[in-house]
Amino acid sequence: MPWTGKDTRVPGVQGRQLAQGKSHPRKRLYRSRAHSNPLNDSHFPVPAHPQDFDWATYYPAFFGGASASHDEAAPSTSAGAATASTSAAAPADAAAPPAGSAEQPLVRFADVGCGFGGLLIRLSPLYPDTLMVGMELRDRVTEYVKERIAALRREEPGKYDNVSCIRTNAQKYLPNYFAKGQLQKLFFLFPDPHFKKANHRRRIINTTLLDEYAYILAVGGIIYTITDVQELGDWMRDKLESHPLFERISDDELAADPAANLLETATEEGQKVARNGGKTWRSVYRRIAST
Numbered sequence: 368m369p370w371t372g373k374d375t376r377v378p379g380v381q382g383r384q385l386a387q388g389k390s391h392p393r394k395r396l397y398r399s400r401a402h403s404n405p406l407n408d409s410h411f412p413v414p415a416h417p418q419d420f421d422w423a424t425y426y427p428a429f430f431g432g433a434s435a436s437h438d439e440a441a442p443s444t445s446a447g448a449a450t451a452s453t454s455a456a457a458p459a460d461a462a463a464p465p466a467g468s469a470e471q472p473l474v475r476f477a478d479v480g481c482g483f484g485g486l487l488i489r490l491s492p493l494y495p496d497t498l499m500v501g502m503e504l505r506d507r508v509t510e511y512v513k514e515r516i517a518a519l520r521r522e523e524p525g526k527y528d529n530v531s532c533i534r535t536n537a538q539k540y541l542p543n544y545f546a547k548g549q550l551q552k553l554f555f556l557f558p559d560p561h562f563k564k565a566n567h568r569r570r571i572i573n574t575t576l577l578d579e580y581a582y583i584l585a586v587g588g589i590i591y592t593i594t595d596v597q598e599l600g601d602w603m604r605d606k607l608e609s610h611p612l613f614e615r616i617s618d619d620e621l622a623a624d625p626a627a628n629l630l631e632t633a634t635e636e637g638q639k640v641a642r643n644g645g646k647t648w649r650s651v652y653r654r655i656a657s658t
């Protein structure tokens with residue numbers, strides 16, 4: 368049986384909320400420590416291969432099932448499943464879908480360290496036929512995002528079926544979730560800065576991890592980064608600039624990219640920075656073919 372990714376240790380916050388008649392999760396009930404150490408070995412199951420993961424549980428409407436909350440049982444993957452390839456309705460910048468199985472829709476966008484999920488919620492209606500996933504290390508925050516999406520699905524049937532969230536350590540396990548060339552867009556919005564020099568190795572953009580991101584991105588796929596910490600902004604730009612498989616996308620080109628225009632304000636962290644009048648540093652790069 369495929370692994371469903373359910374973390375049975377997550378407390379039943381939703382149950383308590385629903386019992387109180389609340390349909391949307393309240394963020395304050397899901398707060399946890401601001402930072403987790405991404406080098407720690409956390410105790411949650413990880414699929415050995417992307418195909419071992421039970422994606423249908425997360426996107427039932429795309430796998431031949433009705434729109435459902437994340438906690439409902441997964442329908443089977445098979446005939447009649449909608450495809451998640453880029454649709455005609457998707458903005459023109461979306462990369463051509465890389466090879467995938469005709470039967471199994473594939474996730475094409477990943478928001479790494481998605482926090483409370485603001486970007487996913489904004490992207491969902493812009494690319495309604497594209498599956499996208501948030502990947503978040505903190506279990507209570509992951510739970511919040513899942514409940515937020517479930518509430519939106521209940522409120523607006525037929526919408527938000529293409530977004531979901533997984534608890535995982537993206538610095539260790541991305542290739543366990545995505546096959547070579549699968550992703551079209553990879554987002555790193557306001558990643559933890561790890562200020563101390565001794566902790567720079569914990570940064571989620573570094574040369575070794577860029578090799579991994581290049582592996583799971585399709586040629587033509589895009590990596591988006593933004594931060595309000597100038598030193599980290601320079602660091603991410605330098606690492607991307609010196610990597611042979613990425614080329615910078617100009618601001619002119621980005622002006623026509625709906626996803627790029629969400630980077631500053633779609634997420635909770637971005638909104639906090641904007642409220643405080645903070646500056647941001649954005650680096651967006653395209654995955655290019657090796658020569």
Ligand SMILES: C[S@@+](CC[C@H](N)C(=O)[O-])C[C@H]1O[C@@H](n2cnc3c(N)ncnc32)[C@H](O)[C@@H]1O
Nearest residue numbers: 405480481482503504536537538556634635636
């Ligand atoms: C500063 S917050 C930014 C959240 C969100 N992107 C935003 O802009 O609001 C960074 C997030 O990355 C998550 N994170 C850090 N390391 C991670 C990892 N290795 N894998 C997945 N998530 C991670 C943290 O738990 C935190 O929620």
